[in-house]
Amino acid sequence: MKKKLLFVLTVGTTVLLSSCGKAPQVEIDAAYTAIEQAKSVGANVYVAEDFIALQDSMSSVSENVELENGKLFKNFDKVKSQLALVNAMAIETKVKAEIRKEEIKLEVANLKMELDSIILEDQDLVSQAPKGKEGTAALEAIKGDISAIEASVIEVENFVSEDQLVAALNKATAAKEKALAINDELNEVIAKYTKHKRN
Known part of the structure; x- marks a missing residue:
């Protein structure tokens, strides 16, 4: 019974770690793509301050990814929230650049x-x-x-x-x-x- 319980706990922990322990690469790639799209319409020229703020936000995401990667028990929930904000910022910056x-x-x-x-x-x-x-x-x-x-x-x-x-x-x-x-x-x-x- 003890062995069975230990097996269940081990499997459960593995599932938990695998769900939280990997960096959200799809979301990271999507954020970089959104930033490039903003840059492609000249956001770095026409709304330079907004674009710098966008890059700074993405740098913060990268730092937090590195921070989590250095931990034994990784949790990328905060990173995912940041990435959602970066995506929203990128879209807004692109629109601002087009308007400008x-x-x-x-x-x-x-x-x-x-x-x-x-x-x-x-x-x-x-x-x-x-x-x-x-x-x-x-x-x-x-x-x-x-x-x-x-x-x-x-x-x-x-x-x-x-x-x-x-x-x-x-x-x-x-x-x-x-x-x-x-x-x-x-x-x-x-x-x-x-x-x-x-x-």
Whole structure:
């Protein structure tokens, strides 16, 4: 009877240890896949802080797996709970990245429309600007700057088509600043010339 009881206890303990003693590899692999999916849509670029937090959470899971693996009686219940959270975080981070990408696309599109309008205005102001000895040279330099801005607009379009949205946004923002600076400069020159002419 004692031998029978001992056998039952041994079998029961073995079943218990085998159910709790193995790392949940399927769930771990699923979590890594979810993180990679978030990264594939640019989460590491567009929502960098969220992505770092996601990676930190997965690092914590790995540490706890190692910790449990070092024990005689292993229990991965806490790890499984963490993995469920990591999966949820990964899905949320992926969605946030996709939303941010669309926001940037819209920002770039609006900047490009503004740029097109400012460039046309700058070109019109160039035609109105005074053309003296010094004025001609200055205007040629400004025309060169406007051409460079037009080239930047093409670069912005290329960045968008290559899904390099942050680069597109930075380029468009810098080009707009330059175009506005030219606009201010030309308006100031024309205003001074008009005032001097009246006097």
